[in-house]
Amino acid sequence: MTEVNGVSLPWGDAGLLRVHESIAEMLASRGDWRRAYEHLRIAFDLACAGSAAIPEQLRREVDRLRREQEQVREESLRDALTAVYNRRYLDRRLADLLSDARTPTAVALADIDLFKAVNDTFGHLVGDQVLRRVAALLREDLPANGFCARYGGEEFMLVLPGVSASAALCIAERARTRVAEHPWSAVCSGLAVTISVGIALDQGEGPRQLGEADRLLYAAKHGGRNRVAYREREAVRLIEYRP
Structure with a gap:
C-alpha cells in the first residue's frame, strides 16, 4: 500500500x-x-x-x-504559433550544450528584416503566416542534434552542436537563401521576406556567445540586411546574398 x-x-x-x-x-x-x-x-x-x-x-x-x-x-516546450521550440526549452538546452567543452556548439541568431513593415503593410494575419513559414524554412537542413527555437518576437535561434565552423556557416547561409528565395508572393501579392543572421562560432560561456551572436546580427543589419555575419579572428565578415 x-x-x-x-x-x-x-x-x-x-x-x-x-x-x-x-x-x-x-x-x-x-x-x-x-x-x-x-x-x-x-x-x-x-x-x-x-x-x-x-x-x-x-x-x-x-x-x-x-x-x-x-x-x-x-x-x-513548443512555441504555439510557429511549432518550433520555445524560449524555455532553448534556455535549458543551450545551457547544457555550452557548458560541455567536449561539444563545440555554434549559435545563429536570425531576425526577419523589417518585420514591422510586413505587419503594417499586409496585416498581422499575414505577419503570423510569415513567422510560421520562416520557422519552417529554418528547421530544414539542420544537423541531427541541431534545433530551431523562437528567441522572441521575429527572432529565431539555430543551435548547431558538434559541427565545424565552415559547416555552421553553410547551414546559416542556406537558411538565409531559402527564406530569400521562397515564393512569398504566393502568401500575399507584393510580399518579400528576408532575414539577417549573426552566427557565433566559438565555444565559450553561454552569455558571452549569445552576446556575440546578437552583436553579429546587428552587424548584418547595418551591413545592408539579408546577410550572414560572423567573426574571423578579430574581423567581422559578411556573406552577402547573390540571387
Missing part, C-alpha cells in the same frame, strides 16, 4: 493518481483549465475509491496517460 494525500492506495492506483495530478498541473500552467479539471476529477475518484484497478484496464490506462503526459510535456 502507498499513502497519497493521507489516503492508502494500492501501488497501481497511487501511481495513476500521481500521473493524473502531474498532467493536471502541466495543463493548468498552460491555461487549459478544462482538461486540467478532468484529470483532477479522475485523481479525486481514484483517491476516494482506494481499490485496485483490473490489471488489463490498469495497463491500458497507464499507457494512455504516459502518451498524453509526453504530448503535454512536448507541447509545453
Whole structure:
C-alpha cells in the first residue's frame, strides 16, 4: 500500500493518481483549465475509491496517460504559433550544450528584416503566416542534434552542436537563401521576406556567445540586411546574398 494525500492506495492506483495530478498541473500552467479539471476529477475518484484497478484496464490506462503526459510535456516546450521550440526549452538546452567543452556548439541568431513593415503593410494575419513559414524554412537542413527555437518576437535561434565552423556557416547561409528565395508572393501579392543572421562560432560561456551572436546580427543589419555575419579572428565578415 502507498499513502497519497493521507489516503492508502494500492501501488497501481497511487501511481495513476500521481500521473493524473502531474498532467493536471502541466495543463493548468498552460491555461487549459478544462482538461486540467478532468484529470483532477479522475485523481479525486481514484483517491476516494482506494481499490485496485483490473490489471488489463490498469495497463491500458497507464499507457494512455504516459502518451498524453509526453504530448503535454512536448507541447509545453513548443512555441504555439510557429511549432518550433520555445524560449524555455532553448534556455535549458543551450545551457547544457555550452557548458560541455567536449561539444563545440555554434549559435545563429536570425531576425526577419523589417518585420514591422510586413505587419503594417499586409496585416498581422499575414505577419503570423510569415513567422510560421520562416520557422519552417529554418528547421530544414539542420544537423541531427541541431534545433530551431523562437528567441522572441521575429527572432529565431539555430543551435548547431558538434559541427565545424565552415559547416555552421553553410547551414546559416542556406537558411538565409531559402527564406530569400521562397515564393512569398504566393502568401500575399507584393510580399518579400528576408532575414539577417549573426552566427557565433566559438565555444565559450553561454552569455558571452549569445552576446556575440546578437552583436553579429546587428552587424548584418547595418551591413545592408539579408546577410550572414560572423567573426574571423578579430574581423567581422559578411556573406552577402547573390540571387
